[in-house]
Amino acid sequence: MRNAIIKSPSDLAALRDAIRTQASTYKFTVYICGGAGCVSSRCDKVAEALRAAVDSAGLSNDVRLVVTGCIGLCAHGPCMVVDPDGVFYGDLTPEKAWSIADRHLRGGELVQELCYFDTDRGEYLPYMKDIGFFSEQVKIALRNCGRVDFSSLEDVVAHDGYFALAKVLTDLGRERTAQELIDAGLRGRGGAGFPTGVKWQSGMNQPGDQKYIICNADEGDPGAFMDRSVLEGDPHSVIEALAIGGYVIGANKGYVYVRAEYPLAVDRLGKALDDARAAGLLGSDILGAGFDFDIEIRIGAGAFVCGEETALINSIEGKRGEPRQKPPFPFQSGLWGCPTIINNVETLANVPAIILNGAGWFASYGVGKSRGTKVFALAGDIVNSGIIEIPMGMTLRTIIFGMGGGMKGGRAFKAVQSGGPSGGCLTVAHLDVSVDYESLSAMGAIMGSGGLIAMDENTCLVDTARFFMEFVQDESCGHCVPCRSGTKRMLELLLKITSGRGAPEDLEELQELAVIVGQTAMCGLGQTAPNPVLTTLRYFKDEYLAHVVDKQCPAHVCKALRIYAIDPDKCRGCAACAAKCPAGAISGVIRQPHSINTDKCVKCGVCSDACKFDAVVC
Amino acid sequence: MKTTVNHVSGCTGTEEELLQRVRQLASGYKDKEGSLIQVLHMVQSVYGYLPLTVQQIVAEELGLPLSTVAGVVSFYSFFATTPRGRHTIRVCMGTACYVRGGVSIVESLEKQLGIQAGGTTADGVFTFEIARCIGSCGLAPAMTIDDTVYPEVKAADLPSILEPWYCGGK
Numbered sequence: 001m002r003n004a005i006i007k008s009p010s011d012l013a014a015l016r017d018a019i020r021t022q023a024s025t026y027k028f029t030v031y032i033c034g035g036a037g038c039v040s041s042r043c044d045k046v047a048e049a050l051r052a053a054v055d056s057a058g059l060s061n062d063v064r065l066v067v068t069g070c071i072g073l074c075a076h077g078p079c080m081v082v083d084p085d086g087v088f089y090g091d092l093t094p095e096k097a098w099s100i101a102d103r104h105l106r107g108g109e110l111v112q113e114l115c116y117f118d119t120d121r122g123e124y125l126p127y128m129k130d131i132g133f134f135s136e137q138v139k140i141a142l143r144n145c146g147r148v149d150f151s152s153l154e155d156v157v158a159h160d161g162y163f164a165l166a167k168v169l170t171d172l173g174r175e176r177t178a179q180e181l182i183d184a185g186l187r188g189r190g191g192a193g194f195p196t197g198v199k200w201q202s203g204m205n206q207p208g209d210q211k212y213i214i215c216n217a218d219e220g221d222p223g224a225f226m227d228r229s230v231l232e233g234d235p236h237s238v239i240e241a242l243a244i245g246g247y248v249i250g251a252n253k254g255y256v257y258v259r260a261e262y263p264l265a266v267d268r269l270g271k272a273l274d275d276a277r278a279a280g281l282l283g284s285d286i287l288g289a290g291f292d293f294d295i296e297i298r299i300g301a302g303a304f305v306c307g308e309e310t311a312l313i314n315s316i317e318g319k320r321g322e323p324r325q326k327p328p329f330p331f332q333s334g335l336w337g338c339p340t341i342i343n344n345v346e347t348l349a350n351v352p353a354i355i356l357n358g359a360g361w362f363a364s365y366g367v368g369k370s371r372g373t374k375v376f377a378l379a380g381d382i383v384n385s386g387i388i389e390i391p392m393g394m395t396l397r398t399i400i401f402g403m404g405g406g407m408k409g410g411r412a413f414k415a416v417q418s419g420g421p422s423g424g425c426l427t428v429a430h431l432d433v434s435v436d437y438e439s440l441s442a443m444g445a446i447m448g449s450g451g452l453i454a455m456d457e458n459t460c461l462v463d464t465a466r467f468f469m470e471f472v473q474d475e476s477c478g479h480c481v482p483c484r485s486g487t488k489r490m491l492e493l494l495l496k497i498t499s500g501r502g503a504p505e506d507l508e509e510l511q512e513l514a515v516i517v518g519q520t521a522m523c524g525l526g527q528t529a530p531n532p533v534l535t536t537l538r539y540f541k542d543e544y545l546a547h548v549v550d551k552q553c554p555a556h557v558c559k560a561l562r563i564y565a566i567d568p569d570k571c572r573g574c575a576a577c578a579a580k581c582p583a584g585a586i587s588g589v590i591r592q593p594h595s596i597n598t599d600k601c602v603k604c605g606v607c608s609d610a611c612k613f614d615a616v617v618c
Numbered sequence: 619m620k621t622t623v624n625h626v627s628g629c630t631g632t633e634e635e636l637l638q639r640v641r642q643l644a645s646g647y648k649d650k651e652g653s654l655i656q657v658l659h660m661v662q663s664v665y666g667y668l669p670l671t672v673q674q675i676v677a678e679e680l681g682l683p684l685s686t687v688a689g690v691v692s693f694y695s696f697f698a699t700t701p702r703g704r705h706t707i708r709v710c711m712g713t714a715c716y717v718r719g720g721v722s723i724v725e726s727l728e729k730q731l732g733i734q735a736g737g738t739t740a741d742g743v744f745t746f747e748i749a750r751c752i753g754s755c756g757l758a759p760a761m762t763i764d765d766t767v768y769p770e771v772k773a774a775d776l777p778s779i780l781e782p783w784y785c786g787g788k
Binding site for chain 1: 651652653654655656658659686689690693694695696697711712713714715716717718749750751752753754755756757758760765766767768769
């Protein structure tokens with residue numbers, strides 16, 4: 001079966017049937033998460049232990065072990081799912097793996113204490129269908145993540161991999177494929193939300209002997225890791241979709257531009273490309289349909305702006321990743337001046353599923369002009385951090401509290417940041433708004449790539465705005481003045497405010513600058529860079545005012561605005577703080593509670609670090 | 619006796635050997651359009667970093683002006699023009715890691731290593747950098763040493779995380 005060469009759709013079907021028959025002989029299938037998060041929690045040791053345990057119990061003919069892409073619940077990694085019943089085990093160790101092999105796989109009993117514990121309900125929930133994090137999900141882009149052995153082309157084919165390509169090549173043809181995507185309502189998942197089918201149509205209708213299709217895998221938004229999950233967990237879907245796109249627009253060459261920060265994704269994609277090539281699914285005369293296509297990986301070199309499509313094109317050409325003026329748009333003149341179509345990873349991952357299941361099926365999910373599902377990365381102060389895919393139109397409340405399990409440590413929810421440095425911060429008041437392209441834009445945030453960072457009451461939103469401005473300032477390529485200088489001036493104002501030197505008129509200036517930069521910057525990076533500032537000014541004005549008027553940081557985050565004091569009940573009078581204080585602001589008698597002279601205090605925090613009794617409060 | 623060059627993050631060899639390998643590598647891409655960035659990645663892994671002499675060789679071999687090569691090297695954060703340590707520590711300061719306390723990891727590392735972020739330790743073991751999101755947001759705060767990711771790092775864990783790397787391995 002290994003290294004089978006697939007020359008026609010019937011070869012593909014024969015391979016699928018053979019692998020499926022083989023897989024159906026097992027009593028249990030164990031899916032072990034091999035996503036990057038679980039890899040860092042040493043899932044390899046767990047998989048090794050489980051394999052050894054299964055072998056030593058003589059169960060190798062009953063149990064099929066599959067190392068898959070991301071299952072999603074990073075907070076409980078390393079994790080695994082046992083089918084046929086969909087039992088979820090999390091926080092695994094090699095010892096726990098032995099115990100699951102013995103009791104569940106050999107003995108047929110649930111190992112309850114290793115299952116997911118729902119703190120709200122106070123009970124163990126063994127089945128995925130009962131766990132809120134999983135039960136609300138609809139997996140389309142992530143359909144294979146957590147279900148398929150990403151390293152095995154055979155297993156991918158057994159899960160309908162490359163059947164969409166076969167359908168397009170032998171049945172649908174170019175026009176109907178593009179139309180199918182338009183009817184499905186698929187829009188770009190990288191942020192802008194442009195209709196994918198329309199983009200492909202433009203590429204198809206553009207004259208040119210040489211065209212290119214590019215997968216944008218330069219997932220730079222901090223807080224977003226869904227593209228990484230797809231590339232690492234289901235690289236063949238991306239390859240298949242690129243081949244489909246190449247066929248539709250008339251390109252025989254594709255590129256995947258991956259950021260250098262994702263070495264695991266590069267490895268797995270590279271192997272998948274080799275396997276696809278060896279099987280004849282890339283190269284010349286693919287599936288006997290007379291279509292030639294191949295893909296090359298290009299690795300970025302650490303520049304956020306390269307996620308912008310024209311900057312990305314420059315980077316593939318080996319140049320500085322500065323954006324180009326649009327028009328001409330890439331579909332008219334892109335890579336080396338040729339018509340080029342660029343799609344994001346998640347967008348592409350949806351394509352094969354739409355082709356196989358139909359536009360109507362995809363469009364049955366979602367609301368308004370936002371059809372289908374969206375993958376979100378849940379992170380920050382949230383209990384169930386990880387990757388989820390939900391039908392568009394769900395509320396933030398369901399996502400954060402239903403699936404995400406609320407805030408860690410029972411602290412109060414304060415804000416959620418959507419869309420990375422181009423997005424905005426939303427408040428409690430927005431929790432019941434539907435999550436779709438239009439609703440999020442109306443609130444000043446954007447869908448963006450789908451990073452959702454939940455923040456609790458200990459977060460200062462002025463400091464968060466400063467954090468994002470520092471990010472874009474650092475990553476601004478410097479090509480246009482509004483972005484290069486405008487973000488610098490905005491950062492200076494934010495630093496002034498967070499260091500306690502701000503005045504109320506600074507807020508007006510900040511607002512004015514933000515609007516100007518947004519309207520005049522050349523590319524998407526600069527145009528959206530003010531969003532975190534604009535949304536925080538809009539929804540957290542009180543917090544800004546506290547900084548500039550009362551000179552206080554209500555969340556006690558901004559160091560310069562803290563007022564340090566010593567709790568007399570906790571202070572033992574050891575004078576460790578007084579000895580370290582660079583300003584001589586602490587006085588007191590040995591073995592008696594000390595005190596801080598706030599006039600002398602320079603708010604450096606050294607006393608707090610020096611105190612062994614947590615007596616310094618701020 | 620041959621002197622081994624002290625660019626600890628690159629390959630071992632004499633200065634001449636390394637420069638020769640750089641030249642060979644680059645010359646293989648002479649007519650391949652748009653390969654500058656990929657060539658620089660490879661050359662950096664051989665020589666350890668990209669000083670002007672190396673950039674000059676790349677420019678000559680690819681038939682590009684030195685200004686073009688230098689422009690690309692200075693644009694991308696992965697390219698270094700000063701020697702790097704044997705291992706690279708990257709502390710993630712993406713939003714999730716920032717919110718979950720990445721700052722304290724940076725501060726503790728600065729203390730422990732005795733260098734600021736962006737620097738290399740005097741013994742040449744570590745280069746310490748801040749990363750803009752490594753995509754391990756679900757396990758924030760995170761850091762990497764070379765390609766190994768450390769999830770949910772606490773300042774107290776740092777000594778035990780760093781220790782094995784001093785002996786060269788994980």
